[in-house]
Amino acid sequence: MSEPDTSVRGSAALLGPAEVRTLAERFGVRPTKQLGQNFVHDGNTVRRIVAAAGVGRADTVLEVGPGLGSLTLALLDVVDSVVAVEIDPVLARHLPVTVADRAPELADRLRVVEADALRVAAADLPAVPTALVANLPYNVAVPVLLHLLAELPSLMTSLVMVQAEVADRLAAEPGGRVYGVPSVKAGFFGTVRRAGAVGTQVFWPVPRVESGLVRVERYAEPPWPTDEEHRRRVFAVVDAAFAQRRKTLRAALAGWAGSAPEAERRLIAAGIAPTARGETLDTAAYVRLAAQA
Structure with missing residues (x-):
């Protein structure tokens, strides 16, 4: 600009x-x-x-x-x-x-x-x-x-x-x-x-x-990849997390991950508490979580 x-x-x-x-x-x-x-x-x-x-x-x-x-x-x-x-x-x-x-x-x-x-x-x-x-x-x-x-x-x-x-x-x-x-x-x-x-x-x-x-x-220098494939993966996690907003992420992401235990594994790997809820995560956390798929 x-x-x-x-x-x-x-x-x-x-x-x-x-x-x-x-x-x-x-x-x-x-x-x-x-x-x-x-x-x-x-x-x-x-x-x-x-x-x-x-x-x-x-x-x-x-x-x-x-x-x-x-x-x-x-x-x-x-x-x-x-x-x-x-x-x-x-x-x-x-x-x-x-x-x-x-x-x-x-x-x-x-x-x-x-x-x-x-x-x-x-x-x-x-x-x-x-x-x-x-x-x-x-x-x-x-x-x-x-x-x-x-x-x-x-x-x-x-x-x-x-x-x-x-x-x-x-x-x-x-x-x-x-x-x-x-x-x-x-x-x-x-x-x-x-x-x-x-x-x-x-x-x-x-x-x-x-x-x-x-x-x-x-972002002048994007903190993560911005290509379409990566964006779709991140947005899929976001949609899943907020589709059942009142549930913990372990439960809300069970469908996305294939099961609740697998969702828990991915959350822990991304440094996110499985008991957290979607509205507590910033965009960077969702990017980390998408990388675990």
């Missing part, structure tokens, strides 16, 4: 509440719960998201679910390349038009890919992204984030807006009440922390839940 551009360019005319509703009406867009569509209409909020992302001119930013373009316009003010992945064909078709209308001098910095972010591959993108900045669809936020982190090792930093409860889970520490599968799996790729809160009134339509910002900094 390049150094952030601290200058305020302000070339783009950002979208406000009236503009968001006008564009939606013009394009015949009705926000759907199925696609998790809640459009941000507050300029200060999108500016804050871009600032929290810490992206600079040389970054190529991947944005998922750009919608009507609120965050897109703010990003184009700061970086020289934005690749927007949008599943809705109507929104994908109109986003370049909106940018050309509101920030014509920035329009050539945007490339739109009509695709499902859960299935998009590196080969589908016209450029290699260095950062992910997105208001993720809340119904698939964690799967999308984990897929992109796995598929795009070039993403050195990610700043995503998700449901506040999900943000808490992603950034949770071992032993906490909300620590679980998302926490461990996100921690496989890098350090994860909360980066702020976002209220409901900056969206249209107004969601019923609060939102939160999560920042993931990929």
